[in-house]
Amino acid sequence: MHILLYTLLPLVLFLNSCKQTSSDDTANNKNTEAETLAKADTTGLAKATFAGGCFWCTEAYFERLQGVGAVISGYAGGTTPKPTYEAVSAGKTDYAEAVQVYYNADSISYDKLVEVFFATHDPTTLNRQGPDYGEQYRSIAFYRTPEERRVIEDHIRKLTASGKYKNKIVTYVQPLKKFWEAEEYHQDYYQRNPTDPYVGSVARPKVQKFEKQYKEILKPKFIN
Numbered sequence: 001m002h003i004l005l006y007t008l009l010p011l012v013l014f015l016n017s018c019k020q021t022s023s024d025d026t027a028n029n030k031n032t033e034a035e036t037l038a039k040a041d042t043t044g045l046a047k048a049t050f051a052g053g054c055f056w057c058t059e060a061y062f063e064r065l066q067g068v069g070a071v072i073s074g075y076a077g078g079t080t081p082k083p084t085y086e087a088v089s090a091g092k093t094d095y096a097e098a099v100q101v102y103y104n105a106d107s108i109s110y111d112k113l114v115e116v117f118f119a120t121h122d123p124t125t126l127n128r129q130g131p132d133y134g135e136q137y138r139s140i141a142f143y144r145t146p147e148e149r150r151v152i153e154d155h156i157r158k159l160t161a162s163g164k165y166k167n168k169i170v171t172y173v174q175p176l177k178k179f180w181e182a183e184e185y186h187q188d189y190y191q192r193n194p195t196d197p198y199v200g201s202v203a204r205p206k207v208q209k210f211e212k213q214y215k216e217i218l219k220p221k222f223i224n
Contacts, residue, residue, distance in 0.1 A: 018054030018097070018132045018198060019089055040070040042102040048113050048148075049076055049176050051098035051140040052121035053129025057203045058099045060190035061120045061210050064222045067107030072100045073189070074181045077140050077172070083180055091134045098140070100179050108217070110148060114155050117141060120210055123159075124167040130202060142176035149173060 052058045055073040062071045075083045078095030088095045101113060121129055127138045143149040152173050160169060190207065193199055211222060 018056055018137075018202075040102075042069050044104075045069050045102040046105045046110070047144070048101045048103065048110060049098055049142040049144075049179055050101070050113075050117045051076060051096035051138065051142070052117055052123075053097070053137045053139075054132050054198075054203070055097040055099050055182065055186065056189040056199065057206055058097075058120070059188070060203065060207050061116060062099060062101045062113070063188075063191075064207075064211065064218050065103075065108060065113075065116065065214070066217050066219050067104045068101055069104065070102040072102075072179075072181055073186045074098055074100060074179050076100075076142060076176060076179045077138075077174065085183055085186065088136050091136055094135070095180075096136055096138050096140055097182075098142070098179065100181075111151050111155075112217070114141065114151055116214065118155060118159060118171070119213070120206070123156075123169045123171040124165045126170045139171040141171055141173050143173065144176055149175075 050058065059071045059073045062068055074097075075088055075093075075095040076098040078088075078093050080087075080093050080095070083093050083095045087093050088097065103113065121139060123139045125139075127133060127135050129137050129139075141152045143152060156169050156171065156173070159165065189196075190199055190203055211218060211224065215223060
């Protein structure tokens with residue numbers, strides 16, 4: 001029985017990982033950030049960018065916060081022009097799956113976004129989040145200004161001093177050089193694909209836990 005379980009476990013993890021068939025990748029690679037943002041009013045909103053594992057989950061967390069106008073899934077931290085999901089998810093690039101958060105700084109602070117980022121993934125696992133493994137799932141907090149860098153590093157020091165984690169925090173803190181929007185079918189993936197096996201078995205339990213933990217700052221429509 002145990003031998004069979006250990007044999008099937010890698011297959012189960014693969015089937016439940018943050019991956020999609022390559023046919024979808026080639027068919028949905030024409031959308032631009034401008035086209036996606038046209039669906040939401042982001043005029044005057046600040047931007048924050050994070051990589052914390054599969055962007056389907058990360059996007060869903062931030063979309064639920066009051067003061068957040070839009071969240072775009074994409075790729076950051078790499079150097080190759082015009083990355084595609086097929087290449088990134090296969091580990092053929094130096095990019096990580098990331099999200100770009102458009103927020104009203106008068107309604108929610110950058111400090112709070114950083115707090116949420118660290119609270120919604122394990123910053124001590126190198127190149128892995130749950131069943132998703134590889135450098136494309138590494139933890140990165142990107143900054144645009146020296147002040148944002150200070151906020152991130154202060155939060156890491158606070159978490160380290162708290163003793164919350166027994167292992168060292170391995171989150172990269174680096175300047176944002178370029179954010180590339182992911183293919184259109186990745187946008188709002190959690191909301192649009194409730195029957196997806198990964199959403200049901202991995203993402204939904206995480207999002208539900210997040211909704212309970214941060215109920216006081218959720219948008220009303222996400223409060224149960």
